[in-house]
Amino acid sequence: MSRPFAAILLTTLGLAACTPQPVSPHQPAARWTRNLGDVSASGGHVPDFATRNFEPFNRQDVVAIAMREWRLFGSPVNDDDPELRPEPQSSALKPERAPGLWQRVGEYWWIGMDPSMTEASWSGKHDGNGQVTNFVHDGIYAWSAAFISYVMRVAGANERFPYSPNHATYINAAASGQSPILRARDPAAYTPKTGDLVCVARGSSKQTIRFASLPTSYGFPAHCGYVVATGQNGPPFGHQISIIGGNIDDAVTLTHVPTDTQGRLSGADGASYDPRYPWCAVLEVLYDAEAEPDAGQ
Secondary structure, X not given: OOHHHHHHHHHHHHHHHHOOOOOOOOOOHHHHHHHHHHHHHOOOOOOHHHHOOOOOOOHHHHHHHHHHHHXXXXXXXXXXXXXXXXXXXXXXXXXXXXXXXXXXXXXXXXXXXXXXXXXXXXXXXXXXXXXXXXXXXXHHHXXXXXXXXXXXXXXXOHHHOOOOOOHHHHHHHHHHOOOOOEEEEOOOOOOOOOOOEEEEEOHHHOOOOOHHHOOOOOOOOEEEEEEEEEEEEEOOOEEEXXXXXXXXXXXXXXXXXXXXXXXXXEOOOOOEOOOOOOEEEEEEEOOOOOOOOOOOO
């Protein structure tokens, strides 16, 4: 290669390297800027495909991720009354402590929580110091909200979702308009869609927290599950939807939820059709291709 030709070739390559490259149709420049900030906030805990939104944040991925995790735990279905479920008498009976699954729960904590949170280092059977927790009194390590947060994070919600070890955090955020992708909806007036979250208060708050109570100025025990199927007809409830949640019987579990013919969870009087769960809210999730200003019920 002659020196003049080599110089021309190097100059051409240099100019090409400085030329802006086309942006993926799924990745507008504004989104790159926003999400690259989230990479720093997540401390490297979150996969690059999620922080940079290789695909738009969408309900199909959320449902698929939730169902993938459900299959990983053996596809359990539990339609029993949670108040009547006996507590396991051995740690061997808790899927969250099984080989391969306790690590998976640890990934829910690691990815779902922010790095500054103590919970980010927990697993399905260890505290942040690697000490095995007491399987009888492990309620403090309940990971159902970590599961919700994990799915949102991996699906590409980025900083728009209020990640938390407590469900009440994002229930209140949705009810107060503090999350750009969550809207709290009245279970008596809104029909859940796949990818939405249905939520219920628990414990002492079960009979007092209703849609009219939200948002609260305090935290409260709660549980939420992802809607993965709607418009179903069949046993055990006839008209029903299916939801998937974490830490139900110490696993990722599917539950059937009764509805009316419109697919709503409560009657006009606000009473839940489900005697097990007095639903307090449906959290409508506004996905990238659908996100619009709130238009009311």
